[in-house]
Amino acid sequence: MNILVVDDEKNIAYAIAQILEEQKWQVTMAYDGQEGLDLALSGYYDVAILDIMLPVMNGFEIVQKMRANKIETPTLLLSALDEIPDKVKGLNVGADDYMTKPFSAAELVARINALTRRKGEVIVHELKYDDLSLQLDTCELYCASQHIHLGYKEFEIMKHLMSHPEMITSKDDLIVSVW
Numbered sequence: 001m002n003i004l005v006v007d008d009e010k011n012i013a014y015a016i017a018q019i020l021e022e023q024k025w026q027v028t029m030a031y032d033g034q035e036g037l038d039l040a041l042s043g044y045y046d047v048a049i050l051d052i053m054l055p056v057m058n059g060f061e062i063v064q065k066m067r068a069n070k071i072e073t074p075t076l077l078l079s080a081l082d083e084i085p086d087k088v089k090g091l092n093v094g095a096d097d098y099m100t101k102p103f104s105a106a107e108l109v110a111r112i113n114a115l116t117r118r119k120g121e122v123i124v125h126e127l128k129y130d131d132l133s134l135q136l137d138t139c140e141l142y143c144a145s146q147h148i149h150l151g152y153k154e155f156e157i158m159k160h161l162m163s164h165p166e167m168i169t170s171k172d173d174l175i176v177s178v179w
Helices: 010-021 033-040 059-068 084-092 105-119 152-163 171-178
Strands: 002-006 026-030 047-050 075-079 097-100 126-129 132-135 140-143 146-149
Touching (some): 026 033, 047 105, 059 084, 075 105, 084 097, 152 171
Parallel strands (some): 047 075
16 A cells, blocks of 8 residues: 655654554655645655645645545544544545544554445456456456456556556556555
């Protein structure tokens, strides 16, 4: 699982990353709101964990911009702001969950697992783009009446490209996604 952590307090960001990496999850960290938004808009992450009080752009704004750009990545606001109006605002702008600092590592992991379970409600067996069809259960690529069975890396590359058909994908994005 790929998780984005956006927190300007580097010690907290590193502590969160350590907790997540113990679960064998991949973690990308950002330390200000603009950098966090730029990464979140890639649509690459399975979960985004955002602090609210960030330089450049706050966590509320990041969530709003993600949702305005049709990025549905499950988002957890993790903040020292513990007042009910802050929690309500966070959930109303589009966050999926809200936790306050200090937090329990076990609860953080449980909440991430819950967020990803919700995301997985719809099971997709096929990706389509134009006249291409990629069968996710058999690793076969169909084009018109022809089809080929893809190797693992070929399949992962096609899956990445077809999951983001309107985006330009860089070599670095493919390397991160596939390798």
